[in-house]
Amino acid sequence: MSRIVKNPLDENHVIISTYRKKRPFQQKELRCPFCVGSDEVTESFNKAISLPNKYPSLSMDYEHAKGICEVILYSDNHTKTLTDHSSEFIESVIRHWISRIKEIEKNTDLEYIFIFENYGKKIGVSLEHPHGQIYSFPFIPKTILEKYRSFEDTCVYCDETILIHENSTFNISTVEFAKWPFELHIYPKNHIHSLAQLNEREIKDLALCLQLAFQSLYSKFGKNTPYILGIYQTYIKDHSDIFHLHIELISPMITKDRFKFRAGIETSLGIFINSVDPLEFSEEMRNIIKRFEK
Numbered sequence: 001m002s003r004i005v006k007n008p009l010d011e012n013h014v015i016i017s018t019y020r021k022k023r024p025f026q027q028k029e030l031r032c033p034f035c036v037g038s039d040e041v042t043e044s045f046n047k048a049i050s051l052p053n054k055y056p057s058l059s060m061d062y063e064h065a066k067g068i069c070e071v072i073l074y075s076d077n078h079t080k081t082l083t084d085h086s087s088e089f090i091e092s093v094i095r096h097w098i099s100r101i102k103e104i105e106k107n108t109d110l111e112y113i114f115i116f117e118n119y120g121k122k123i124g125v126s127l128e129h130p131h132g133q134i135y136s137f138p139f140i141p142k143t144i145l146e147k148y149r150s151f152e153d154t155c156v157y158c159d160e161t162i163l164i165h166e167n168s169t170f171n172i173s174t175v176e177f178a179k180w181p182f183e184l185h186i187y188p189k190n191h192i193h194s195l196a197q198l199n200e201r202e203i204k205d206l207a208l209c210l211q212l213a214f215q216s217l218y219s220k221f222g223k224n225t226p227y228i229l230g231i232y233q234t235y236i237k238d239h240s241d242i243f244h245l246h247i248e249l250i251s252p253m254i255t256k257d258r259f260k261f262r263a264g265i266e267t268s269l270g271i272f273i274n275s276v277d278p279l280e281f282s283e284e285m286r287n288i289i290k291r292f293e294k
């Protein structure tokens with residue numbers, strides 16, 4: 001069981017979830033729970049599927065921590081990451097995200113849906129088999145409220161990013177205020193607020209941008225580099241056109257073997273010190289992406 005507590009000092013929420021301590025870290029001798037033959041996966045599959053998280057910190061059954069924690073598997077292949085698949089396959093994953101959003105947002109107790117992926121042991125990922133996740137919360141996370149307020153004034157994605165690559169409907173950029181040594185922002189040119197608003201052309205273009213963004217990450221640091229992919233949409237009950245949908249792909253790697261830790265000033269005050277200049281980073285990314293453009 002869990003409970004949600006709001007910190008009155010900074011208005012962030014904390015989820016107290018002691019049950020998660022039982023969560024296994026995958027050991028070599030144990031079978032992967034996401035490969036065929038496990039309790040959860042009985043047949044071979046080659047399309048995105050959702051499974052309930054076995055150790056959820058939020059659940060519709062919890063009285064004080066209502067929500068949803070879902071695992072998204074891309075395929076039964078234990079080593080193929082999201083963007084090792086074809087762009088057509090990535091499009092089908094985007095359609096899966098959209099169908100899950102439409103289903104989850106019917107639940108009137110929920111306020112926010114976050115789709116994300118953590119990859120890499122260095123950032124604490126317990127299971128090797130590539131998988132994304134969906135969390136849905138009964139509150140609007142403070143970060144989303146802050147982003148929303150900023151969009152009420154001006155839209156950074158319409159006005160102020162550092163462009164790296166564009167196709168007909170999507171951009172890959174970085175920002176002058178990048179916190180991480182590797183930080184890409186992928187967003188539609190059209191100022192829309194959720195994945196569910198994407199048209200067919202935009203789904204195709206997003207898949208191509210995701211592929212290029214990951215190719216540039218792998219090209220810079222190698223294949224098993226840790227990353228976090230986060231999809232930022234507006235909150236469920238907002239029907240205004242204020243928020244601009246965006247996806248952030250970040251990696252804590254500075255070089256292939258140097259890692260940025262979130263130390264005192266980052267953790268205590270949220271002030272990041274980035275040793276990579278986003279202007280130089282954007283130039284480097286432009287050159288890398290050019291090599292992969294078709």
Ligand SMILES: [Zn+2]
Nearest residue numbers: 032035078129
């Ligand atoms: Zn596996």
Ligand SMILES: [Zn+2]
Nearest residue numbers: 155158191244
């Ligand atoms: Zn915008």
